[in-house]
Amino acid sequence: MKIAPSILGADLSCLLQEIKKVEKDTDLLHIDIMDGHFVPNISFGPGILESLKDKVNLPFDVHLMVDHPERWVEPFTEVGCEFISFHAEATAHLDRVVNLIKKRGVKAGVALNPATPEVVLNYILSKLDLVLVMAVNPGFGGQDFLPGILPKVRAIREIAEKKGINLDIAVDGGINEVTAEKVVKEGATILVMGSYLFRASNPQKLILSLKKKLSNWEVKGGVDRWL
Numbered sequence: 551m552k553i554a555p556s557i558l559g560a561d562l563s564c565l566l567q568e569i570k571k572v573e574k575d576t577d578l579l580h581i582d583i584m585d586g587h588f589v590p591n592i593s594f595g596p597g598i599l600e601s602l603k604d605k606v607n608l609p610f611d612v613h614l615m616v617d618h619p620e621r622w623v624e625p626f627t628e629v630g631c632e633f634i635s636f637h638a639e640a641t642a643h644l645d646r647v648v649n650l651i652k653k654r655g656v657k658a659g660v661a662l663n664p665a666t667p668e669v670v671l672n673y674i675l676s677k678l679d680l681v682l683v684m685a686v687n688p689g690f691g692g693q694d695f696l697p698g699i700l701p702k703v704r705a706i707r708e709i710a711e712k713k714g715i716n717l718d719i720a721v722d723g724g725i726n727e728v729t730a731e732k733v734v735k736e737g738a739t740i741l742v743m744g745s746y747l748f749r750a751s752n753p754q755k756l757i758l759s760l761k762k763k764l765s766n767w768e769v770k771g772g773v774d775r776w777l
Contacts, residue, residue, distance in 0.1 A: 552741070554578035557569065572747055580744075585616040596625040611631070614640075632657060638666055644670075680719070680720060721733040
């Protein structure tokens with residue numbers, strides 16, 4: 551199980567300091583890219599990765615919440631990142647964007663809004679490294695978790711296992727100690743955590759406690775076959 555702090559939930563006036571608080575024992579740095587069109591908010595551009603890449607000891611997990619995601623693949627891969635995920639709802643040509651990302655040597659993911667069914671991925675799942683399941687409607691941090699996405703996580707995991715696909719499933723939105731256990735139980739392997747993590751009185755203690763709790767649960771519940 552991996553934890554990906556989402557900088558959208560950080561205090562942006564001291565971003566590097568905020569990242570350093572959660573860097574140890576986490577696995578990816580989740581960066582939400584918003585264009586004000588696909589979602590009603592504007593956030594970061596490639597420049598934020600450029601400024602952080604030599605100061606942060608975490609690989610970048612870029613989440614494109616943008617129209618025409620193919621336009622943004624090259625600028626972000628040039629800076630360097632581990633994953634690029636884009637929304638299924640943002641393009642009619644999932645395969646083209648996935649191929650473009652992978653040709654740049656980056657792992658490709660597709661994000662699904664809460665109302666989008668997993669069946670839209672049936673023809674492309676074998677090409678993906680990651681499915682990012684949104685547990686809130688995208689655009690703003692601090693929203694409540696939508697439990698209706700849990701069957702979707704389970705369905706994606708079962709399809710991947712049936713087809714022998716080595717796939718990460720990330721869940722983004724409303725993740726805390728309670729909801730984290732629920733999504734891991736359904737097959738999630740990456741927890742995207744924003745405001746709940748950054749606003750904790752002791753983020754490092756929370757990270758270690760969460761990993762220990764889920765590790766213990768995995769042994770008892772048997773989901774370690776997924777992790």
